[in-house]
Amino acid sequence: MISWLYPAAWMRLAALAGPIVVHLLRRQRAARLAFPSLRFVPASRTAAIRLRLPTEPLLLAVRVAIVALRLLAIAIAIGGVIDPAVSVRRSRPVRLDVRLLDESSSAHAARDQLVSHLKDDVATLNAGAADAIVLVGGRPDVSSLPAKVPVFTISLRPTTANVRIVDAASPAASRPGQDVHAIADIEATGMAGRGSVITLEHQGITLGRLEHRWTLERERFRAMLPFTPPAAGTVALRINVTTADERDGTDNATDFRVLSFSRPLKVLIFEARPSWAIAFIRRALESDPTFQIASYARASRGAEVTAGDPPASLTSGGLDAFDAVIAGAPEELGRVEVDALDRFARIRGGAVIFAPDRRPAGPYTTLIPTGDFEQILLDLPVGISRAGPAGNRCRSRHRETGIARRRSGKHSTDRDDEPLRRRGDDSTGKRAARRVERNCDHDSALARRRNGGI
C-alpha cells in the first residue's frame, strides 16, 4: 500500500521522470568547428537550435511509455481510478489494546501469538484510544472497562491431564475361533511421560490388555486388541482406558459388539486366465465343507468358465458377498479389478490371496510390499513339503487368515511325510526343489521372493 506520508514515496514519484530527463540530457552536443571567420555565417536562432527535437525518438517513446505505465499503476493503486473492480483499503488500521490480566507465561505467550497473527492488520497495540480491547487470561474487572468499546477475552484454562476414547470401530463379522481386532482411537492431553493401560473386557473379564506410554502433550494412539469369538452369536465387549490421577474418567470407556456366525466361508476364486495352481487350490477347497466356493475363469477371449454364483466382474459391489477372494494369474488383472480387491480388503475387511505362477507384474504389484521377485522355472514336477524354521514367515502370515491356516494345516499334514517326487536324476530340478523347500511351504512354488518366501 502506498503511504503518501512516507517521504521516499514522493522521491520515487519524482524519480519516475528520470528516464526522460536522462534521455533529454543525453542529447549529443553540437560538433564544435573552428572556422576562419564568422562573417558569412548567418545569424542563427540559438533558441531554435537548443530546443531542437531530441534524437532517438523511438527510445524516447519507450521511456515515456514506461513512465506512463508506472503512473497508471499508481492511479490504480490509489483508488481504482481506472478499474473500478480494484479497491484499496485506505482506512486507518485498527488499534487494539491488549491487556494481560495475569503475568503467567501462558498469558504472555498468548499475547505474543496474537500480536504475531495481527501484525499485518493492526497498527498499534496497547494504545490508549483503542478501537477494541483484548483481555488475556485472568478474571477481568468489568467496571474498569470503558463503555462502547468492544472487549474480547482470551481465557487460559489450566492444562489438565486427560485421556479419552475418540473413536472405536466394531470388527467385521467373523466365524467362531477367527481372530478379530477391536480398534479404538485414544487421544491424550497433557500426558507426556505418563502411561495408560488399555483393556478389552467382556462382562468384567479382561480379554486383552496393552500399555501405552505417551510422549507428546497432545497425542493420538490407535489401540488394536485381538479377540477370538468362542462361539457363534453376539459378544458385547468394552474397551477401557485407565490412567492414574485422571480427574475425568467418563470418556475412558466404550462398548461395542462382535458378531460371530458359523456359516461356511464364501470364497471367490477368480482366474484372469486358467492356471494349474488355482486349479489345485480350487479342487482342494471345494472338497472342504467349511468353504462355499464360487469360481470364475477367463478361459480365452470371450469364453468364461464359472461355478457357483460368482460376480460377472471384479467390482466393489460384487465382492461384498464374499469373505475371501483368491486371484489366480493376478498379472492379468486390470487397474479397476485391482482397485476393487484393494477396497474389498481394506474397507470390507475381506481376505485377498494372490496365487501367481509368473513373475509378478501389472497393477496388482502395488498391493505387494516388495517387487523384488525371482522367477524359477522347474523342468521337473516336484512335490512340496513343509519347510522347517525357514517357513516361519509364511506360517505367521497364515495365522492372520483362517483360510490359509486351515488350508495349510490340512494339506501340510498330508504332505509332511511325502517324499520328494521327481522324475530322473536331473540335478537342476533337484536344486530348484530344495530352494523352494527352504524358502516357503506354499503350494504355488514357481515364484519366490529373493529374501524370503512368497
Added chain:
Amino acid sequence: MLDPVLLSSIGDLELVARVTVDGTVSGLHRSPFHGYSAEFSQYRHYRVGDDLKYVDWKLFARTVAVDASGSMAFRGRQGVSKLDYARMLAAALAYLVAGQGDAVGLVIYDEVLRQYVPSRMGQSHLRSVLLALSKMQASGGTAAAAALRRATDLLRRRGLLLVVSDLYDEDARVEAELRRAARIGHEVAVFHVLTRDEIEFPFAGDIEIEDLETGRTVLANAAATGAEYRRQFAEFLERWRSRCAGYGIDYTRVITDMPLDAVLRGYLLRRTGSVGR
C-alpha cells in the same frame, strides 16, 4: 604536380622553394621577363648601350606580405593549413625573386606588423627571409590595411608587392590600401588563399562554429545556413576579383589543395602576358 601536403612535410623551406621554382620556371614556354634567351636566367646591371625598353624598373623592390592572422590557421577537413600554404608560396616567390638577382623583402602581419625583413639581395638574405617564414605562426586578428600601408611605404621605389592573405579584413580599408599602392606605381599581386571547406561549406547537422580570430562561437545548423553562407562567400570572392581587376591588381585565387607549382606557373604565365602587352 607538387602536392602541397607533401611539400609541407619537407622541413627545409629553401628546398621546398627551390623544387617549386625550378620545376615551374623550367616548364615555362616563355620567360615572363625580358631578355634574349629563351629561358630567363637572371638580371644583370645596366650597361651603357642597353636598350632602355629592357630595363625592369621594378627590379629592386619586391616585397612579400604574408597574412599570419588566426584565420590562416584553418586547415579544413584535409590538406594543409592556409598558413602553411602561404608559407610555401611566399618562400617560392622569394626564392624566385632572389634567384633572378632581385632584392626581396618580407612583411608578416596580423593585427599589427609583426615582422619586417627589408629588401635585400643575396642568398644569405634569402635565408633570412625563409627563416622568418618558417617561424611564422598564426595568431590574433587581422589588420591588413595598416600593414599594407606600412609595406607600401617601405617600398621606397616602385616595386612589386605580393600579398598572400585570406582577405578576411575589412574590405574597404584593405581595398583602399591596395588601390593606393597601385596608384603609387607599385605592381600589386594578391594571392587569395582559401580552403575548399571555406568555399563549399560541406558541413552537416548542428555545429558550434568558433571564430579562429575572435574566439566567438555561433550555434548553427549547417543545412539551414549552408546555402546562405555559400551565397555570401561567392559574393565575397567575386567582389575581390572584380575590385582587383578594376585596379589593375593581379588576383590569384589559391585553394590549398591546388598544386603549388601550378599556382605559381599560372601566376607567372599571367604576368608574362601582362608584361608582353
